[in-house]
Each structure stands twice: as C-alpha cells, then as structure tokens.
Amino acid sequence: MWLAGAAGLVHAGFSFYWAFGGRALLSTVGSWAVQLAADAPVAAGLGLGAVAAVKAAAAIIPIAVAHDRIGGRRVWRAVSWAGAVVLIGYGGANTAVSNAVLAGLIEPDGGYDRDAMIGHAWLWDPLFLVWGLALLAHLGWSRRRRTTGTGGRRRRTAPVAGVGDRPQA
Numbered sequence: 001m002w003l004a005g006a007a008g009l010v011h012a013g014f015s016f017y018w019a020f021g022g023r024a025l026l027s028t029v030g031s032w033a034v035q036l037a038a039d040a041p042v043a044a045g046l047g048l049g050a051v052a053a054v055k056a057a058a059a060i061i062p063i064a065v066a067h068d069r070i071g072g073r074r075v076w077r078a079v080s081w082a083g084a085v086v087l088i089g090y091g092g093a094n095t096a097v098s099n100a101v102l103a104g105l106i107e108p109d110g111g112y113d114r115d116a117m118i119g120h121a122w123l124w125d126p127l128f129l130v131w132g133l134a135l136l137a138h139l140g141w142s143r144r145r146r147t148t149g150t151g152g153r154r155r156r157t158a159p160v161a162g163v164g165d166r167p168q169a
Contacts, residue, residue: 001066001138007131008059011124015052019045028119058083062135066142081139087132094125 018026018033021041026034037044065076098121100106 001063001134001142004131004134004138005059005063007127007134008055011127011131012052012055012059015048015055019048019052021045025119025123027115028123030116030119031113059131062138066138077139080135084132084136084139087128088136089132091125091128091130091132094120095129098125 014025017024018029018037021037023034023037026037033044061070061076062080064070065073065080070076097106098117101108101112101117102121
C-alpha cells in the first residue's frame with residue numbers, strides 16, 4: 001500500500017511541478033509537452049494541474065480506505081481494483097513497447113523522440129507498472145481481512161464443525 005501510494009505521489013508531484021512551470025524532465029514525456037508548455041503555459045498548467053490532482057487522489061484514497069479514514073470502502077476498493085488493472089496494463093504495455101523501440105525491435109515510421117522514449121521506457125511507465133502491481137498486491141492481501149469494531153484487523157475464518165457446539169441431550 002505504501003509503495004503504491006509513493007509511486008502515485010511521485011507521478012502526481014512531477015505533474016504538479018510541471019503545472020506550476022517546472023521544466024525538468026518534461027522532455028521525457030514528449031516534445032509535444034515541451035511545445036505545449038511553451039505555446040500555451042496557462043492551458044498546459046491547468047491541464048497538468050487536473051492530471052496531478054487525479055493522480056494524487058488515486059494515490060491517497062486507497063491508503064485512507066485501508067486506515068478507515070473515509071467511507072465507501074467497497075466502492076473505493078472496486079475503483080482501486082479497476083485502477084490497478086489499468087495501471088498494470090498501461091504501464092506494462094508502454095514499458096515493453098518503448099523498450100522494444102529503444103532496442104531496435106520496433107521501428108516507428110518517421111522515427112521517434114529519443115528523450116520521450118527513454119522517459120517512457122525507464123521512468124514514467126515502469127512507475128505506473130510498479131504503482132499498479134503494488135496496489136494490486138495490497139488489494140489482494142487485504143481482501144480477506146475485515147475491520148473489527150475497534151478498528152483493528154482480523155482474519156475471517158470459517159466455522160469449524162464441532163467446535164463450540166453444544167452437546168445434544
């Protein structure tokens with residue numbers, strides 16, 4: 001859970017940084033992002049700010065749910081399961097494809113932006129993949145656990161036949 005939250009907050013942090021005018025590592029997203037930030041900084045800032053807010057919420061909500069800080073546990077867990085699958089699919093596919101391009105196994109028509117390809121192969125998309133895998137692991141591990149009245153955690157167990165049964169008269 002904490003690894004998933006950290007990966008999501010790293011993504012969100014860079015998006016916030018770029019939204020407020022930062023430019024370091026922006027070329028690893030793509031030359032289109034650098035151009036947009038130069039041509040329409042306000043629009044780019046608003047868009048990146050919205051993206052950052054969604055990423056931050058997606059990183060923080062599962063932690064808050066796990067610690068019973070917000071309601072709607074079943075709904076948020078369902079959303080988190082879907083999010084984990086999307087993050088794994090998106091991050092995994094883009095990591096594989098961008099590494100294949102860098103290795104020369106795939107040759108895009110018209111060439112490619114090397115900085116962006118490196119960013120997607122070795123930084124942003126693997127980080128999405130780690131985020132998704134860590135979130136999925138947490139959701140799977142915590143699936144069989146439930147909250148007790150005191151806020152602690154205990155395992156659900158099936159009743160054992162004969163244990164605690166009263167003798168028949």
